[in-house]
Amino acid sequence: MAINNCIFSVKQASVINYEDQCFSVVIGDKHKTLDLVAPDRDVKCTWVTGLKHLHKKLLTADLCTKHEMWIKGLFKMADKNVDNVLSLKEIIGLLKHLNIECDFDTAKRMFQEADTDKTQKKKGEDSLDLEEFLRFYKLMTHREEIQQLFDK
Numbered sequence: 001m002a003i004n005n006c007i008f009s010v011k012q013a014s015v016i017n018y019e020d021q022c023f024s025v026v027i028g029d030k031h032k033t034l035d036l037v038a039p040d041r042d043v044k045c046t047w048v049t050g051l052k053h054l055h056k057k058l059l060t061a062d063l064c065t066k067h068e069m070w071i072k073g074l075f076k077m078a079d080k081n082v083d084n085v086l087s088l089k090e091i092i093g094l095l096k097h098l099n100i101e102c103d104f105d106t107a108k109r110m111f112q113e114a115d116t117d118k119t120q121k122k123k124g125e126d127s128l129d130l131e132e133f134l135r136f137y138k139l140m141t142h143r144e145e146i147q148q149l150f151d152k
């Protein structure tokens with residue numbers, strides 16, 4: 001709605017220099033673009049400066065930060081009903097989506113082990129919040145034999 005208003009006002013005031021107000025955001029590996037028109041040059045500069053800052057931060061983020069962002073992305077992707085917690089069914093769906101072979105009983109056992117706040121149930125169903133999901137992820141990816149090699 002706001003963007004339509006901006007475009008409308010630009011069309012009405014055709015003497016305004018479009019280049020001072022327009023910018024494009026290039027998104028993802030497929031380089032899709034989102035073309036935007038700011039209401040004025042200052043707003044455009046604020047947006048472009050802010051987006052450049054965020055992009056630079058992402059590029060210079062350390063491996064741990066990028067890994068944490070990736071895991072948070074997985075959490076969001078798996079949260080099909082968008083209630084900010086993951087049910088066992090959503091976890092199983094995520095494991096299948098990631099081609100992680102894990103039998104139901106093992107996944108359920110790790111789910112229950114990660115579910116530290118059992119008093120908070122949504123719709124009577126056990127669920128994992130983001131912090132518990134991180135714990136679940138660590139349980140799923142923990143390899144004792146590799147840990148022993150690092151401990152030597």
Ligand SMILES: [Ca+2]
Pocket residue numbers: 078079080081082083084085086087090
């Ligand atoms: Ca959910």
